[in-house]
Amino acid sequence: MSRYRYGAYQGGPDPLEPPYDIRSALDAMGDSVLEGSSPGEALRALLRRGLPGGRDRRARRGLDELLRQVRQRRRELRERGRLDGVLEQARALLDTAIGQERAELFPDPSDEARMREAELDALPSDTAQAIRRLSDYDWRSPAARATFEQLKDLLRRDVLDAQFQGMRQALANPDPQAMQRVRDMMAALNDMLDADARGEHTQEDFANFMREYGDFFPDNPRNLEELVDSLARRAAAMDRLLASLSPEQRQELAALMAQVMEDAGLAMEMTRLGEALRARRPDLGWGTPERMSGSDPLSVSDATAALAELADLAELEAALAQDYPGASLDDIDEEAVRRALGRQAVDDLAELRRIEKELERQGYLQRSGGRLELTPKAVRRLGETALRRVFSHLEGGRRGDHDQRDAGQAGELTGSSRPWRFGDEQPLDVVRTVGNAIRRNAQNPTGDRSVKLSVDDFEVLETERRTAAAVCLLVDLSYSMVLRGAWGAAKQTALALHSLVTGKYPQDAIQIIGFSNYARVLRPTEMAALDWDMVQGTNLHHALMLAGRHLDRHPDFEPIVLVVTDGEPTAHLQPNGRSLFDYPPSRQTLTLTLAEIDKMTRRGATLNVFMLADDPRLVSFVEEVARRNGGRVFAPEAGRLGEYVVSDYLRMRRG
Known part of the structure; x- marks a missing residue:
């Protein structure tokens, strides 16, 4: 038998992985x-x-x-802390060493002891200058000599680590060979940078350098550019450290660092490196001060690391x-x-x-x-989403279906029945009706075997009608819709209705008409990305003219006209095709608009209006529309506009 092994697919993207859900x-x-x-x-x-x-x-x-x-x-x-911590720490160790030396000299009555005390009294207050003066001092106290060596060792490791991350570990137990290796590394690094500036550097040169001195660079750079970037960021951070101190502190710390580099024999190489790094990365904000508000003192290395991280975070x-x-x-x-x-x-x-x-x-x-x-695909998705949101708020009813359940004798039987209601014209369901009477009589036996029918016994057969409808949704796009916060709701309503009609009931013919100073037919892709124009005019007259043409193209369809607006008509179309705006509305605007409404009535189209404002002029106009046409008036909140429009469409399609 063949042997099979199963594992993760290795030939690229998994061909069976489901598409990313966007x-x-x-x-x-x-x-x-x-x-x-x-x-x-x-x-x-x-x-x-x-x-x-x-x-x-x-x-x-x-x-x-x-x-x-x-x-x-x-x-x-x-x-996190203060940037002058190294000065405080160095001064504390220096004072400790001097105190230990004075304690050793005090019991000695000789002139030499007094001379040494005088020399200690004459030390400058500047920490760096005091350390330079004491570098050749012959300490009488072994404890003071050990403290002073601890101070120099701390400064050497701290200052070097501020430039080369990981130097503390390399110099944990310094000896002449370790310091010589540091000097060799600095020289090799500068030579490599010079060779790169001349265009003579190779990746092999970098690999050789890292094999020899890679322990000084724990971040393990992969090439010279990564190494330069790391070193330059720390050098720039140290430069910002100095810029962030007071002039006195800056001078004292700079002198202290220079003394450390000079004692280590690295002053010249460090100067070369600093100049090369600044030239290669002048964009790192050299000399830009940074404010630190902590109370704990930070070492040079820790302060430099904090400032480097602050610079990275700023970028x-x-x-x-x-x-x-x-x-x-x-x-x-x-x-x-x-x-x-x-x-x-x-x-x-x-x-x-x-x-x-x-x-x-x-x-x-x-x-x-x-x-x-x-794309059209995206607009269809937005319409479907808008429709789902509408139906998620509708209560009861048959969601999304608008089959007529009261279609009379011409309807098509569905196979189910329901209790009879006054005015029903559907066929009588004889079997269910008689069965209801028998069950009712059995519960109240009187000895009479005849079946007596009651009104509550009657059931009718459900029928449905799937007539096509010509649907017109007229949406006000004037600037006032934006001011009232109804702009998005109106577009979402248009998309939801369009998605309902075209997706589930393609036999219906829907047209979305937007109107402001002029009216125009809107395609779905236009509705989604439609932006408002700061224009004057609510030209319902023009919108009704376009809607009438749509209904006339479908004379055998059931006409449905829905109007969404937040203001009375303030513009009409003139014989020359230009829009005329007038506020308050002119008599001619109202007369022409009402004439188009009368035409809708003669077409047999019920015109329902959704008011998004309660201005007296608008209310008066809409009441006149309802009186002339027989349609209904709704006053929904903008957030529930979609529910009202879709529900009303379904209600009218059910007769």
């Missing part, structure tokens, strides 16, 4: 698009908010949350803010995110980057002239 991201974008944002703006808003969680996936942090955490980390670092904060021209998620350094916020933040960032690519790959977004646009 629909929730598109739905989240849709709300912004319907409120008037462009697809590009809606996508950026989604990236800032992050992805909502679901049953099978966890929520993903957006750029705003990552930015908040970066800023919190910066505050924590600033409160990361700027990248996450995305508030500069041409900003892109590709500008955000994943390694910087990992260092600052951890691995999970990198995963969240990768998920955000994937959104835009998947929206384009799966056909929801397309680029035209450098701009993002919604």
